[in-house]
Amino acid sequence: MVERGLEEFFESFLRRESVFFDKKVLQSTYTPETILHREEQTKQIANILAPALKTEKPSNIFIYGKTGTGKTLTVRHTTQKLMEIATKENIPLRVLYINCKLKRSADTEYRLIAQLARELGKSIPPTGLPTEEVYKTFFKALNKQKQNHVLILDEIDQLVIKTGDNVLYNLTRINEETESQVSIIGISNDITFVDGLDPRVKSSLSEEEIIFPPYNALQIQSILKQRTEFAFNNGVLEQGVTEKCAAYAARDHGDARRALELLRVAGEVADRKNSKKVTIEHIDEAEEKIDRDRIIEVVSTQPKQYKLVLYAIISLQPGRKNNIFTGEVYDIYKSLCKKTNTSILTQRRVSDIISEFDMLGVVNAKVISKGRYGRTRDISLEIPEGTFPKIKNILEESINI
DNA sequence: CCTCCACCGGAAAGCCGGGTCA
């Protein structure tokens, strides 16, 4: 009977042994006791921030390095320690951490300032007020509690791309308008990002600069070792497993986060297969799975118009030696719109949608010139061949073609 | 060497749905 089977399943699930001892340790939110291979950067940050303890204003810091190089982790760790001392010694100091990429929370000028004001105990409606008004409330809040502030702006490049450097200009000038002092720590993935900034903002923001270089394979290995000790049960990792994870990640610009994820998913795969050990094959499988899951996740959460565009591309792809051009996609897209009773977007817009898919890594779209026959994007799918039908299905179901 | 195709991509402006405030 079905019921009986289910019960058994859950019971055996409960009793099943896992390769994990504590899976949390592998998650990116986990903060380890010590941060490996970032001693130098930690020291620099500490040095710069230390004056805050004597109620002097620390310099602004600009931090850059690729994803998974421990920027956020290191900054949070150091400021946390700083706060511990400050509270113990009763020094007026406050650390505000804001991730500028968080959708609908801090990704525009209004929302960022509103978020900051909220952190200081003001209540700001999510929309409706003039931005100017929000600034005023924020400044007032700063003035009321006279103390040093350290403002951490994570993924600051995203903010500037979306809203321009106006916000930063205003923020760097806070100290001229208020009693309290604010130091800014900007964190960015994009190294070239400061170059596009207003010179005044640039010089003020990057009074100090700290670079986080990618980890090399050996360093990633030791990071993984540090975590696996607590994450996995004794001896479940087959010989060479951490080494392989490290090698994968190092090949991909030293991204420790990815290495940890790979290890975690490999463990999950092993569990699901009822294996007592995590093997090298599990890692290969995990890599594939991460890839596949990411694409499916991306595709299924797109808005309708995006899905139509992608569907147009997918139905053009099979059995083609040459790649696909914007014009063709647009034609198919138009007919799809008619079939599904959807309003037709302009080619300009569709062109943008295609390049968004490019940035998401679903599609590869380079601008090429066909000489006499014009200029266009050269589009090809980045989806592994095997997932084609599945993706197609997802699209068809969600837009009923 | 010049032309001219078939789009690219920046700028600006419009529309709409969310909201505040007096």
Place this chain on the structure above:
DNA sequence: TGACCCGGCTTTCCGGTGGAGG
């Protein structure tokens, strides 16, 4: 209630442009 604000998505307008073919 009307004036006004924000932000996401689009459209409109339009000045480029790499390179095959003449």
